[in-house]
Amino acid sequence: MSDERSLRDIRLAKLARMRELGHDPYAVERFERSDSAENLVAKAESESTESVMFAGRVVSYRLMGKAGFAHLSDGDGKIQGYFKKDDLGEVGWELYQLLDIGDHVGVEGELFRTRTGEPSIHVRRLTPLSKSLQTLPLGKEKDGESWYGLTDTEQRYRHRHLDLLSNAEARRKLVARAKLTSAVRRFFDGRGYLEVETPLLQLVAGGAAARPFTTHYNAYDLDVKLRISLELYLKRLICGDLPKVYEIGRVFRNEGVSNRHNPEFSLLEFYEAYTDLEGMMETVEDLFRAVATEVFGTTVVRFDDGTELEFGGRWRRVVLLDEIERLSGVPKAALGSLEAAKVALGEREVVNPATGKRIVAEEEHTLGGLIEKLLEVFVEPTLQEPTFVIGYPIETSPLAKKEPGNPKMTRRFEGYIRGREVCNAFSEINDPVDQRERFEQQLGQRAKGDEEAHPMDEEFLYALECGMPPTGGCGIGIDRLAMILTGADTLREVIFFPTMKPEKGEAAE
């Protein structure tokens, strides 16, 4: 073999030789495996010498003359194979010598322990199941510490299969996210909720403050939008007397990418008739307890930084305006109007504790905007343990019922964990006249240039006019939830294929 050929050409030549030997790896369709690598290792450790079959990817390879070793990985675990010329025969031995790290093989042999005690398979028969034509970024490891491997973040996201097969921690987070989603489904299914699917293509993309993606439906020669939330269609189902519904679905928001934003993400929304905020809070508590137990096996979740959070009990509950008063010194009484709030802020020289800079009230155009700013600066950092923050301003809550005693605030709460919002819930407006007024206020903001203001939705209003029972509703971003529970630094660590800009030459025509 010439040294000048590419690594890929060399592997193609090995593939051709395997075929000459009558072992075309790509021709094999089926290979029974006795057990997982993890379980086989456990059996061998307990001195079992039973005959087993196993298949996996070659992740290490050590040849010593007329015998050798290779570790085979099934993705979650690995077990060492011992290959000896005397046992494999001429053809089998040549097949072993033609292996590369990255190939898939099937082996048959007995469990045993090597002289150094490592649980292994003494291989009697070797079946190539796939040739890897590419060198894989598989790191080496010793004492649990790995060398090399794939660390370039961009490559990890663009070639996620390499990340999954080579980085155990990345794999763990992504798998935990997938399990989390199915745990959520089991939770609601077990509580008598109906899982439903509602349209992704919508004429009016509502239910949230965000800019939609637009696409075109050729058959109707119609511009349509991709949904930005699930809310309005789900509430139309409540109006159809389906009293407990939920949906887990992809929504799309036409905005930038960051640690906490991906333009497409998975949203869980659930709605239950005849319940209120307290009912929703209890459901959220139960949901987190169930999910933590299923995904992590415990309600005490431990994070990489050593902190632990308990999801077994009742969450802390605080009222937003009370917390702002307590933490910023701005009296609740001054938060009744934008003018009074600006005066109060001006008198007190309220300082952002994180930056040391004064809060400039003049930058805010609405009372709601100012209150949310104070929430972000003063309250959010204090919300480490699971906490519900109750009572949000009306301008930013166009679908939530008004507070009976304070029409500038709404019956809405958000759940926080480790300073980050994990859910958003309210007592849904079921007064069609109130809802129409809210939409009209939103249209006013839209006219002033707020592209994220909520559009009018006449079909939704018609459903409300037909009668919607009192209803509690809640939305939870599955990706952010997975991020928080797995301790990931960025959303992209819990999305298999995060949105990336195309590399040069990769863009579609």
Next chain:
RNA sequence: GGGCCGUUAGCUCAGUCGGUAGAGCAGCUGACUCUUAAUCAGCGGGUCGUAGGUUCGAGUCCUACACGGCCCA
């Protein structure tokens, strides 16, 4: 949108003052029938992100752009 940083072999990374490209792993050849970051001997491998500019000469300096990362808004 702004600032900073990164982009060199399949992977992880060096590269000094501007002088024609380096290591480990992976690969190839050989030795080795219990290794495990196997070992030992030898060998090959580069559009230095892209495009310009300065210079006798650019991985290195300058400009623009692309992609990514971090921070800020």
